[in-house]
Amino acid sequence: MPTTAAIDSSRTVATLINVFTVAPERQHELIALLAHATEETMKHQPGFICANFHASQDGVRVVNYAQWESEKHYWAMRADPEARVHMDLAATIATDVQPRLFTVASHHPKA
Incomplete structure (x- = not known):
């Protein structure tokens, strides 16, 4: 299984x-927390593939684009008490x- 977003x-x-x-x-405080949580906890969870954090240019949004091997792995992470601390x-x-x-329903890379 790849370890980067695809x-x-x-x-x-x-x-x-x-x-x-x-x-x-x-915004920067939230990104720092999410990055720390990923390094300390999330990336050690079974089924974790990757996480990416995007900061909106207006400063009011942070988008986390993450991939898990399966929905089951994602929900197991959500139930983990250590992961829950970071999410809370x-x-x-x-x-x-x-x-x-x-x-991914449709994918259109440049040829």
């Missing part, structure tokens, strides 16, 4: 797209958190 409709990974709304002055902390920085699981 957007490909033939792969059967579970893709998490989590959109955080945050006060602009706390992120929710205290963000004013809104919108995690959703996706599959």
